[in-house]
Amino acid sequence: MTPSPDSVALVARGVGKTYGRTTALGGVSLEVGHGELVGLLGPNGAGKSTLTKIACGLVRPTSGTVEVGGRPAGTRTARGMIGYLAELFRFPRWMTADEVLVLHQRLAGSGGAASERAELLALVGLFAAASTRVEAMSKGMQQRLGIAQALVGGPRLLLLDEPTSALDPAGRGIVRELMGELRTRGTSVLLNSHLLSEVERVCDRVAILNEGRVVTEGRPADLSRPRGVEIEVDGGTRLYEGATREDVPRIVAELVASGERVYGARVLASTLEETYLEAVGGATG
Amino acid sequence: MTGAGAALVIVGYALRESLRRRVFLVVLVLTVGFLALYGLGTYFAFRDVESFVPPDKNILDPKAFTGATVFGLAMFAVLFLGSVVAIFLTLGVVRGDAEAGLLQPIVVRPIGRRTIVLARLAGAAVVSAAYALVVYGLALAITAAVGGWTPDHVVGPALGLALAVVTVAAISLFASVFMSATAQGIAVFMVFGTGLTAGLLSQIGRALDSGSLHTIGRVATWLLPFDGLYQAGLHALISSTGGLTGVALQLGPFGGAEGAGPLLVLWAIAYTALVAGGAALAFSRRDL
Numbered sequence: 271m272t273p274s275p276d277s278v279a280l281v282a283r284g285v286g287k288t289y290g291r292t293t294a295l296g297g298v299s300l301e302v303g304h305g306e307l308v309g310l311l312g313p314n315g316a317g318k319s320t321l322t323k324i325a326c327g328l329v330r331p332t333s334g335t336v337e338v339g340g341r342p343a344g345t346r347t348a349r350g351m352i353g354y355l356a357e358l359f360r361f362p363r364w365m366t367a368d369e370v371l372v373l374h375q376r377l378a379g380s381g382g383a384a385s386e387r388a389e390l391l392a393l394v395g396l397f398a399a400a401s402t403r404v405e406a407m408s409k410g411m412q413q414r415l416g417i418a419q420a421l422v423g424g425p426r427l428l429l430l431d432e433p434t435s436a437l438d439p440a441g442r443g444i445v446r447e448l449m450g451e452l453r454t455r456g457t458s459v460l461l462n463s464h465l466l467s468e469v470e471r472v473c474d475r476v477a478i479l480n481e482g483r484v485v486t487e488g489r490p491a492d493l494s495r496p497r498g499v500e501i502e503v504d505g506g507t508r509l510y511e512g513a514t515r516e517d518v519p520r521i522v523a524e525l526v527a528s529g530e531r532v533y534g535a536r537v538l539a540s541t542l543e544e545t546y547l548e549a550v551g552g553a554t555g
Numbered sequence: 556m557t558g559a560g561a562a563l564v565i566v567g568y569a570l571r572e573s574l575r576r577r578v579f580l581v582v583l584v585l586t587v588g589f590l591a592l593y594g595l596g597t598y599f600a601f602r603d604v605e606s607f608v609p610p611d612k613n614i615l616d617p618k619a620f621t622g623a624t625v626f627g628l629a630m631f632a633v634l635f636l637g638s639v640v641a642i643f644l645t646l647g648v649v650r651g652d653a654e655a656g657l658l659q660p661i662v663v664r665p666i667g668r669r670t671i672v673l674a675r676l677a678g679a680a681v682v683s684a685a686y687a688l689v690v691y692g693l694a695l696a697i698t699a700a701v702g703g704w705t706p707d708h709v710v711g712p713a714l715g716l717a718l719a720v721v722t723v724a725a726i727s728l729f730a731s732v733f734m735s736a737t738a739q740g741i742a743v744f745m746v747f748g749t750g751l752t753a754g755l756l757s758q759i760g761r762a763l764d765s766g767s768l769h770t771i772g773r774v775a776t777w778l779l780p781f782d783g784l785y786q787a788g789l790h791a792l793i794s795s796t797g798g799l800t801g802v803a804l805q806l807g808p809f810g811g812a813e814g815a816g817p818l819l820v821l822w823a824i825a826y827t828a829l830v831a832g833g834a835a836l837a838f839s840r841r842d843l
Binding site: 329373374 | 655842
């Protein structure tokens, strides 16, 4: 799905960024539609965080443009529309979870007051930890607090840079549920992650970056190509390369007609991980 | 949110953070220790000069001589401790906080980067200037209570010291944009030492009647005006003291110095604004 221009939450056109002789981004173009969840995948150093930082105004691009809700990224208006969770972040150790959110409500100009804070803390499973100081929180709790902080003020575009890197499976489950909630609210999300399975499960679209360029882009289902059908018969397993789900009844009927006993059939498709590895050429950063 | 509203939020955040820094507690303990020792020293100083009977009190007043000398020492301590507070309150507030990941969640909010920098300076300036004024006032009260001496001018030197520590805070904030916390602390303390040395050079040049040395010292003092403000404060302590007492104090280590007039105050304010503006400009162009 390619978003129409009037429904674009984030648009990057030919964005480049160099640090001295090092090219972090070499002309990336990407769009995130309103209410769309887009996953950004790529090995370390691919430029995912740099692109996210440019979108929220922390880094200035060397070339190209980025717009948030039609406004140049980094401007005060654009920053008023986003929520951001950095890959590496910290909150003051002496603040409680509630105080962190109060600070960000004030800075974001949010009128949500206590009810918004309670809702956000509940959303990330920290309702009971509202008065817990940051210094007493685990890394996972801090990361969930970071997500709550990013949601203060109801941003139209959420930029999440590795939001599940410090989370246990239960915490990842909370984030997955949160993504579903954001989808129903119509919030756009750009999600940077190394966790392909997470991205595959929650994102509408995926862009794979390698060496500062988008090398593959599309819906997770479209990126998973059919690899054939596997049929289990008396003599073992037979692979029908190129066959699709629609071919299964015909293949089974032919086998049965020829006297074979069929025990099972499985449609094979390349996983997002295989597509990813193919796209990045096995790069691990 | 308006720029002023955002600035107030950041100032409040900076003030709360300032008061929670362990160094602030250390400085408070040191200050109590300093004031106790100062009180003791002042008591013995005044007691010992009581036995000295000058031939003519209009020529040499032992009480004024003692009071101005010990209070000059107290002013140096206020400048030093106030500068320590100013430097530590601005330590790592830009690059250090950015490297720690504390700054990014704040910077992406719809407030200007310049607002953040200037508000951080305001927070540090309020705390360090208030600290300088309070310690100055306590030292003054101790001197008056123990020795029965008060300086010729009270308010001017106090405000000069407060402005001096604000100037140091601005220099330190500027350094925090470019340096990591440790490098910033070392660099700013070296700058502080350079300023004090320049002030001493200027005094030595004046005492030796060395025009060149005096000029070098004065130029350096104007480049780093916190020492000039301190020197002007010292001068104001005894500006109305005449006779041999005045002359002797001019030569003493903590009395005398030279006044600089209102131009120095205006320059120090402009200097602080320029340095803070430079920090804000540099931060606004920095990738985080």
